[in-house]
Amino acid sequence: MKLEKSELDEILAHFPEKINQAMVDYVTDVVLLSSRYIFTKRSGSGQQYGYCTHCKKTFKTPNLKHNENTSCLECQSICTVKASGRGRKYLQDRGYFVWYEKSLVNSIAITARGIEVYRDYSGDYKKVQTDFHVTAIYLFEPGKTLMIDRYYWNSSWRKRKSIISESNTSKKNIRCYYSRESIAEAVKGTLFQYSTWEKFDHNELLEFFDLAAKYPCIEYLSKLGLTNLIKDKLVGRKTYSAINWRGKTLDKVLKLPKQEIKAIRDSKISVSYFSLYLYHQSKKDGSNLDLKEAVHLSHLVEPFREDDLKVLQNYTTMRKIYSYIKKQYANKNKKHYYHAPQVIGTWKDYIADCKKLEMDITQESILFPTYLYKAHQDTIKKIKYKEDQELNELIAKRLKVLNSYSFEYKGFFIRPVISTKELIDEGNALSHCVGGYAKQYAKGGTDIFVIRKVSEPDKPFYTVEIRNNVIYQAYGFKNELPTKDVQAFIDAFTKAKLTKRSKGRKVAV
Ligand SMILES: [Zn+2]
Structure with missing residues (x-):
């Protein structure tokens, strides 16, 4: 979005023009801490001298080797040794940090700047300066937040549609930092003083302050102990519309009666968006789980089983689903499930089979068999599946990706x-x-894999269903759970192929 000059001036008025001493120190001691060098030179007599770029002193040195790390004899900084005679065309250091300050215009607002810093040692190493380039500007006012940025140095500013962190986008190849001390200073006496920012550490807190500026409920959710809800929202997890962010009071925000809020406060039960969703669903179908039960059900089902749950909701209520899963998981047949959410998977498959076999699922005895595992084994035996050429073609197309x-x-x-x-x-x-x-697999609704022994590559052994990079189910003969060595294989596979590598580059000081 293009920015008019008058609007830009209005925004910039919130920010001090200068880079202050605290920022300079932060860059020297944190962001560019490793940008300290001792440049060595030999006199005619063979004595080596070193010049420290941090304290700017020259001193006699024992023989230091090019590129070794050593501490400066004058200022004790850890420095990298560079022989001054060697070429250093590419000796440049770069860093990025986010720095918070109060607004100069609105006393209850805060601001942040994303700043790239740069040092170039390719010329005279005694005259190196630190260049500061403000690349993003953030303004957090009550009910209103704003970000402007520029991708390239000195190009004109543009307005962003929403608050984003540059450390994940244009600066993701630079070491990124943010100063929590600057936040502590900036928030004093502002709207954000009691926002509980101390409990968070996500993307330089930019999205946190975005939420806190827009929704006062962030503060009281956090004080109620529900920081997990805020964290999940910050990382973009599904929220199931479980919360009314604009609510003025906690019961309006959580859509819960006051006594349930009290229960959260007293018992410190950990409420997730999914458990709130289950709670609200049970209100809708009239089976009225209390919050504790909804939380328990959320553990028995897990969010990634939401679609399975929806299948069952067509036939029965939340309370009946809850009781049935609890019973099937707890009874003597437990050996078939090492994880409660597998019950709902089996149940959904069983119901699909019943429908194919034209069994009457409106009958309670069919919908809730006493022994779900066995009832499912029986339906499996009765169903005969047919090959399908059209689906085969779709599967062949999918294999290009799945083979990886x-x-x-x-x-x-x-x-x-x-x-x-x-x-x-x-x-x-x-x-x-x-x-x-077959149909679901061919159409990309799920991914089906086979595990085989290398010694018996053609013999069916274990079958695995994967959805959204999560192992959904893994079964061997007659739905047996993986043995120890198969489980170890599955774990190794999960680690190698399904786990996203975390970046772990961000540092807060
Ligand atoms: Zn020094």
């Missing part, structure tokens, strides 16, 4: 299923219902 997940480790390998025939054979050989997944 193939993996081998300690005598096992995993690869995607290659056709509907293989899926049906796999289901028949292992006596489980994976044959019913």
Whole structure:
């Protein structure tokens, strides 16, 4: 968005023009801490002298080697030794930091600047300056936030639609920092003094202050102990519309009666968006779980099973789902589930089978079989799946991507299923219902893989369903759970192929 000059002037009025001493010190001691060098030179007599770029002193040195680290004899800084005779065309250091200050215009607002700093040692190393380039400007006023930025130095400013962190975008290849001390100073006496910012550390807190400026409820959610809700919102997790961010009081914000708020305060139960969603769903179907039950159900189901849950909601209420899963997971058949959310997966598959077999699921005895595992094994036996050429073509297209997940480790390998025939054979050989997944798999709704022994590459062994990079289920013969060595293989596979590597480059000082 283009910015008119008058508007830009209005924004810039909130910011001091100069880079102050505290910022200069922060850059010297934190952002460019490793940008300290001792340049060595030899006199005619062979004595080596060093010049420290930090304290700017010259002194006699023992023989220092090019590129070794040493501490300056004068200022004790850790420095990198550079032989002054060597070329240093590329000796430049760069860093980025976010610095907070009060607004000069609005006494309850705060500001932040994203600043890139740069030192160039390619010329005279005794005259190196630190260049400061403000690349982003943030303004946090009550109910109103703003970011302007420029990608290239000295190009004109533009307004952003929303607050973003440069450390994740244009500066992601530079070491990024932000000063929490500058925040502590900036918030004093402003709207943000009691915002509980101290509890957070995400993307230089820019998105946190964005939320806190727009929604006063951030402060009281945090004080109620629900910082996890704020963290999930900051990292963009699904919020299930469980919260009314503009609510004026906690009961309006959480859409909960006052006694449930009191229960949260007293018991410190950890409420997630998903558990609030389940709570509200049970109000809708009239089965009225209390918050504690909804939280428990959220652990039995887990958010990534939401779609399975929706299938069941067509036939019954939240309370009945809750009781049934609890019972199936707790009873003597527990050995079939090492993780409660598997119950709902089995149940959903079982219901799909019942529908194919035209069984009447409106009957309670069919919808809630006493022994779910066994009832599912029975439906699996009765269903015959057919090959499908159209689906085979779709699967073949998907394999280009899915093959990159193939993996081998300690005598096992995993690869995607290659056709509907293989899926049906796999289901028949292992006596489980994976044959019913052909359409979903072909259309990209889910990913089905087979685990085989390297020594028996053609023999069905274990089948794995993966959704959104999460292992959804992994079953062997008759829905047996993975044995220890298979589980170890699955863990190694998860680590190698499904886990995103974290960046871990951001530092707060
Ligand atoms: Zn020094």
